[in-house]
Amino acid sequence: MAVVRRKGARRTRRRDSIAVGCLYPLTGRAARYGHDSIVGAEMAAEEVNASGGVLGRELRLLFADDRSDPTYAVKVAQRYVLEDRVDFLMGVVSSAVALAVTQVSRHFGVVFVGTDHASARLTLEAFQPYYFRVTNNTMQSMRAGVLYLARRPWRRFFYIGPDYEYGHRQWQDFREYLTRVVPDAQVLGAVWPKLFERDYRPFLRAVLEAKPEVLVHGFWGGDTIAFLEQAAEVGLFGEVQVVSFDAGGNYEVFEALGDRVPAGLILSARHHNNFPLTEANRRFVEGFWRRARRYPSYTAHGAYVGVHFIARAVERAGSLDPEDVVRAGEGLVLPTPRDREGFCSWIRPVDHQVVQEMYIGRTQPCDALPPARFLLGDWEVIPAEELLPTEEEVRRIRALAAAAPGGHAGS
Structure with missing residues (x-):
């Protein structure tokens, strides 16, 4: 499906809420991950909205099956941007799907928060400035x-x-x-x-x-x-x-x-x-169990953290403008249930990758x-x-990717 509009051509919508278009596998062998992600994302959205929302606006989640298929996922992402006019894209379990969706994010200038795919290519060779990842990479x-x-x-x-x-x-x-x-x-x-x-x-x-x-x-x-x-x-x-x-x-x-x-x-x-064995992790696991009557897979945690990243970045930016959100996301301190006492996850500016033990x-x-x-x-x-390459190594990897035949590196 060809992209027919660039970011300047997106219709604006009323700003009484913040819309997040989520893509997860909801059918097939990976469906458990998608359904757990929905529960985790909804837990976080309820927490955010119960505390007054983000900049006084309700956080609204939309969910769609990406079928673990890159071609189909691109169509879903484009529909989110052009028809639903979402403020953010979020999710994706498959790295192959994420590499396709990140191109939609880049083209339209919509921030894409990766919650569960892991290929380091997304933050290195294929990096683009509207992409952030809130779980560890390969x-x-x-x-x-x-x-x-x-x-x-x-x-x-x-x-x-x-x-x-x-x-x-x-x-x-x-x-x-x-x-x-x-x-x-x-x-x-x-x-x-x-x-x-x-x-x-x-x-x-x-x-x-x-x-x-x-x-x-x-x-x-x-x-x-x-x-x-x-x-x-x-x-x-x-x-x-x-x-x-x-x-x-x-x-x-x-x-x-x-x-x-x-x-x-x-x-x-x-x-x-x-x-x-922290109070934050216990609350997350028990809260998930109360909603789903099962214990969470890792994807629930990624989706939960992804929603909180969006809320914190927008609050820090004081704006929904993607450029402002990108600047606010860089260096953002991001507490997560998986953090031990005395350590807090954060986002590296050079690659928009979460830093975690x-x-x-x-x-x-x-x-x-x-x-x-x-x-x-x-x-x-x-x-x-x-666990992560130095900033010099990151730039060298991107330069090599850009110099390869047919290659390009994100900005």
Whole structure:
């Protein structure tokens, strides 16, 4: 669908409310993430509106299914901008979808708040000034994983992940940092099942034949569940240490597998229901449970934080003008339920990426959040300042992307 109007041609609408056009997967294997995101976003909007709204205006959320399809999501985003005349775009779980939607944001000059996709490309090579991300990216999670593994004796690594942007970017970020931090590491190979693959056994056989000490997996959601079930069938966990640092430790995986979760997996996620044990995290988790009668997946937290980011940025800007909001969002202090006492998340001006600590744990029996029978424990905290590239590195990455054939880097 061709874009027919630029940002100056958008019809204005009455400013008695602030409209946020949210895109999430509401059907298919990723639907749980979309529905949890709606609950989390609505929780935050109710908090904002109950305290008087934003600049005296009600925050109004619109939701649509992006079908995890970049082409379809672009049509939804354009409809939000041209017909619903939203003030913000928000959401998106798939990195491939986000890379498409960010172009709509750039074209129309509408701020896009990414709440759950993770490819570092969005804040590096494909960065554009109207984009902000309020959850960790693949570079943060993979660097955290490398730092965790560097303190262990393992040196033979293999990767398995979905064959699209998110999977490939995890492996790129992990491999590049691994060679810097662990120069004697051996990378034995990688295999690439398609997104929403049904049969992982041929790929698992390739892993076992390579005989790595550590298998890094890059799956999420239903793909993680299917992968772990089939990995157990072929005896993988007795042969290889399995790790996953971006989405492998999501609550819904533990919920689905119950007591079939292997003990000793090394995992992380963008939010943990049982860590940190702060009042803010407890209120968020219990508040979600009261509304949904289930515990949240990580996407609920991302959507919750995204709404609060919009409210704080607009209040700081004193305006709904996108240029003012962008300036206000840069350097914004953003408290989140996942923050430990003494640390507060914030937005880096150079890349509009949230700065956060990462938490890595091991699976162990725990029935505190049923129906899950296993959760993560034995936590290690990776400091936020060790997880992102320097401003000089950011500019160098963007310059290389702009110089590549057919490439361009965002401003």
